[in-house]
Amino acid sequence: AQSVTQPDIHITVSEGASLELRCNYSYGATPYLFWYVQSPGQGLQLLLKYFSGDTLVQGIKGFEAEFKRSQSSFNLRKPSVHWSDAAEYFCAVGYTGRRALTFGSGTRLQVQP
Amino acid sequence: EAGVTQSPTHLIKTRGQQVTLRCSPISGHTSVYWYQQALGLGLQFLLWYDEGEERNRGNFPPRFSGRQFPNYSSELNVNALELEDSALYLCASSLVEADRGFFGPGTRLTVL
Numbered sequence: 001a002q003s004v005t006q007p008d009i010h011i012t013v014s015e016g017a018s019l020e021l022r023c024n025y026s027y028g029a030t031p032y033l034f035w036y037v038q039s040p041g042q043g044l045q046l047l048l049k050y051f052s053g054d055t056l057v058q059g060i061k062g063f064e065a066e067f068k069r070s071q072s073s074f075n076l077r078k079p080s081v082h083w084s085d086a087a088e089y090f091c092a093v094g095y096t097g098r099r100a101l102t103f104g105s106g107t108r109l110q111v112q113p
Numbered sequence: 114e115a116g117v118t119q120s121p122t123h124l125i126k127t128r129g130q131q132v133t134l135r136c137s138p139i140s141g142h143t144s145v146y147w148y149q150q151a152l153g154l155g156l157q158f159l160l161w162y163d164e165g166e167e168r169n170r171g172n173f174p175p176r177f178s179g180r181q182f183p184n185y186s187s188e189l190n191v192n193a194l195e196l197e198d199s200a201l202y203l204c205a206s207s208l209v210e211a212d213r214g215f216f217g218p219g220t221r222l223t224v225l
Contacts, residue, residue, distance in 0.1 A: 034214050043203060043218040051211050090156065094213050099169060100146045101205075101213065103156040 002027045004093050006104035013081050014112045021076040021107050023091030032094035033074040034101065035065055039087045047089075050074065061085070086111045115140065117206050117217035125223045126194050134189040134220045138206030144168075145187040146207075147179060150219075151200035159202075162187050191222075199224045 005024045013019055025031055032051050036044040048059025055067040065076045074091060088108045092101040118137045126132050138145050147159040158171040162181035176192040185206075191198055202220045207213040 032210065032213065036216075041221075043201070044216045046214050046216070049214050092156075092214075094210070096210065098144055098163070098207055098210050098213065100148070100158040100161050100171075102158070105155050 002031075002093060002095060002102055004091055004102055004104040006089075006091055006107050008107045009105070010108045010110070012110040012112060015083050016080050019076075019078045019081045019085070019109070021089050021091075021109070023074045023076065023104060024072050025074065025091075025093045026072065027093055027095070029096065030069070033065075033067060034092040034094065035059065035063070035074075035076045036090045036092065037061075037085075037087045038090065038106075044090065047076070081109075081111055083111045083113065085109060117204055117215055119202075119204050119217040119220050121220060122218070123221045123223075125225065127225050128194055128196060130194050130224075131190065131192045132194060132222060134191075134202050134204075134222070135186065136189070136204035136206075136217060137186045138204075139212075139215060142206035142208045142212060143185050144207045145181055145185065146205040147187070147189050148203045148205070149173075149200045150203060151197065154200075156203070160189065194224045196224050198222060 003026045034049045035047040047063045048057045050057045050067045088106045090106045091104040094101045120135045144163040149157045161169040179189040181187045204217045
């Protein structure tokens with residue numbers, strides 16, 4: 001069965017430091033991949049998505065992600081974290097045929113001053 | 114262009130009651146997806162409607178049901194509410210594969 005793994009439940013970084021959140025998927029074909037951010041009590045905000053083409057995807061708020069087929073990964077990165085980036089981040093995979101997305105369990109990011 | 118909208122924003126019900134949540138998709142989108150985000154359980158797929166038909170269903174009991182109207186808006190109904198139904202219910206919509214990924218703000222349901 002298709003699945004998404006976010007191995008880090010909780011990450012703490014200092015403000016201004018770089019960030020990488022890991023995401024691995026299990027899926028036979030080329031997936032559609034998404035990263036979302038969710039602040040407490042809020043809905044999901046789409047940061048970026050990959051469908052095809054350039055494997056390095058730029059998103060909003062200075063985030064980027066790289067699709068690596070050989071590693072079945074789609075890690076999210078940001079060169080310099082701001083205190084406002086503290087939130088929960090979800091990776092998701094979409095199958096062909098417009099089926100619903102499958103989500104990872106999320107990574108909670110804490111930013112230290 | 115308006116995004117996915119949901120109503121109400123918050124809802125408080127008691128055990129055994131019934132609730133209806135509403136979702137309006139992005140204009141032109143024919144598919145609506147419902148997800149549940151309960152504390153500690155992550156985001157779980159509930160239901161997928163497309164062109165008025167239920168296309169797929171997640172691992173939820175039959176008391177979770179819904180429908181899609183001719184204008185592609187959708188309702189999610191939950192009967193015989195249980196405490197564990199307390200969650201954020203999120204709706205998403207799409208037209209083609211590449212459209213997927215856009216969510217509404219959610220409805221927070223609290224069951225007392």
